[in-house]
């Protein structure tokens with residue numbers, strides 16, 4: 354049976370961030386993920402996880418200046434020291450939160466650069482992150498993201514991600530297979546899962562309805578088929594619920610829209 358984690362950056366966003374842990378636990382989630390924890394002390398977040406019986410399953414390394422539009426530093430030549438310092442900060446949080454994986458966002462292509470011209474920078478940065486993470490027993494995840502949501506993002510396709518994982522050559526670097534992005538960029542989700550899951554190089558899944566990124570039962574993907582497929586293929590990791598709730602009304606919009614999840618929680 355798939356295990357579902359609530360993405361606390363997108364779900365329960367009609368309550369304060371620190372109240373989302375309790376809300377997720379009350380809805381039956383056993384795991385949570387979020388984008389960035391850095392506005393709060395790690396110990397405070399660890400206390401909330403413990404109080405509500407939750408596991409932290411994923412969060413992101415610092416992405417550079419998010420407010421200024423940056424979406425990761427890994428592919429940015431000249432930012433290597435900042436990338437490393439940010440990743441070390443993330444590892445500190447991972448230790449306190451007992452979180453076994455960190456997502457490293459690739460970043461936007463700098464003006465005048467191409468995917469080929471920044472590839473060596475990206476690979477070198479990921480090798481550094483992988484070595485640091487290995488000492489802490491943590492996996493480093495890389496996520497292909499669609500360019501409608503993030504124009505100019507370096508990493509967009511599953512085949513590109515798996516080729517990079519092979520080139521980086523570290524056992525703790527894996528792909529974060531977000532089926533929402535995968536559907537928008539490539540489609541053919543079931544066949545992609547069948548192709549990549551047996552490689553052992555998929556470290557996490559995420560889901561949302563396509564194209565609006567609302568609940569998984571809104572839109573063009575039939576998720577129950579994919580959940581059964583993941584079960585059949587023996588996936589025992591997590592599926593992050595990373596969508597913007599569209600049903601119900603505040604302060605219960607997320608809970609009101611969880612009808613799709615209930616059959617899978619038993």
Ligand SMILES: O=C(O)[C@@H](O)C(=O)CO
Pocket residue numbers: 388413456458496498531534559595
């Ligand atoms: O899919 C996404 O957008 C996220 O998983 C992420 O980490 C970057 O926003």
Ligand SMILES: [Mg+2]
Pocket residue numbers: 496531559595
């Ligand atoms: Mg995602």
